[in-house]
Amino acid sequence: MKLTVEEIHVELGRKPILHDVNLEAGPGDIVGLIGPNGSGKSTLLRTVYRSLRPHRGVVRVDGDDVWGLSARNAARRTAAVLQDAGSNPSGLCVTEVVALGRTPHHGLVGRDSAEDHEAVDQALDLCGIQHMAGRDVTSLSGGERQRVLLARALAQRPRLLVLDELTNHLDVRARFELLDLIRATGITTLAVLHDLDLAARLCDHLVALHSGRVVAAGPVLEVLTPGLLREVFGVAGTADRHADGIVRITYAAQPLALERLSEAGVG
Numbered sequence: 001m002k003l004t005v006e007e008i009h010v011e012l013g014r015k016p017i018l019h020d021v022n023l024e025a026g027p028g029d030i031v032g033l034i035g036p037n038g039s040g041k042s043t044l045l046r047t048v049y050r051s052l053r054p055h056r057g058v059v060r061v062d063g064d065d066v067w068g069l070s071a072r073n074a075a076r077r078t079a080a081v082l083q084d085a086g087s088n089p090s091g092l093c094v095t096e097v098v099a100l101g102r103t104p105h106h107g108l109v110g111r112d113s114a115e116d117h118e119a120v121d122q123a124l125d126l127c128g129i130q131h132m133a134g135r136d137v138t139s140l141s142g143g144e145r146q147r148v149l150l151a152r153a154l155a156q157r158p159r160l161l162v163l164d165e166l167t168n169h170l171d172v173r174a175r176f177e178l179l180d181l182i183r184a185t186g187i188t189t190l191a192v193l194h195d196l197d198l199a200a201r202l203c204d205h206l207v208a209l210h211s212g213r214v215v216a217a218g219p220v221l222e223v224l225t226p227g228l229l230r231e232v233f234g235v236a237g238t239a240d241r242h243a244d245g246i247v248r249i250t251y252a253a254q255p256l257a258l259e260r261l262s263e264a265g266v267g
């Protein structure tokens, strides 16, 4: 599956939010969307999973303009796990929530097929949540709910996975497990990640947004330069590939933060 975002321009409340944004993700690629708070990451994701129609520009999934597809057809191709997804429908158990991922594949009658059952079982297994299949989702911890929501997305058997801060509620081990799982699925993925170390670990390519514009795009080390860390994120740091192949960022002491604390009379 190939995702192409071409010259996207979005305005919200008459304010330009995204300016001529372009990006590409090839089959099986994991592309990380990074940028400071308010830079437009979630807005861009919304255009990709067809919840927000851009004022200009096109989002193509496998060459097809997503706004030229029916909502159901678009939903068969793209699954999203979103930041505010903590609001789960109450009274549903884990299996029922995961099975909601099959909805775009149902006809008018909506009866579950053998493929539906297999997809739900496989997603529960992959996400390691078979043992909580009968639990009410509202009784789960934040991290457990994240897994359920990823399982719902995988049960959909999408060609494109869109993730907004999936690892928010997860402990360190769960983060690594989930990232490994996403890589193992081989599904083309566009993921917003605030943790730059995690972004460097998970992603093949990064796209950096700043004030609604793409300011850098490409392989991890070409994007995470000291200049970008300073100018876009306002921090001093360097990214290096270590002997184990993993890119890690070393942050220097942050003079600005210390200055502010001292001005505020703290420390």
Ligand SMILES: Nc1ncnc2c1ncn2[C@@H]1O[C@H](COP(=O)(O)OP(=O)(O)OP(=O)(O)O)[C@@H](O)[C@H]1O
Residues within 6 Å of the ligand: 012, 013, 015, 017, 035, 036, 037, 038, 039, 040, 041, 042, 043, 044
């Ligand atoms: N409905 C709206 N009307 C006006 N402005 C909006 C609206 N929704 C979002 N914005 C603004 O658009 C900008 C981009 O928001 P967005 O949520 O896409 O940023 P983000 O990079 O995902 O931020 P964060 O990292 O904080 O989640 C922000 O300045 C936000 O205040």
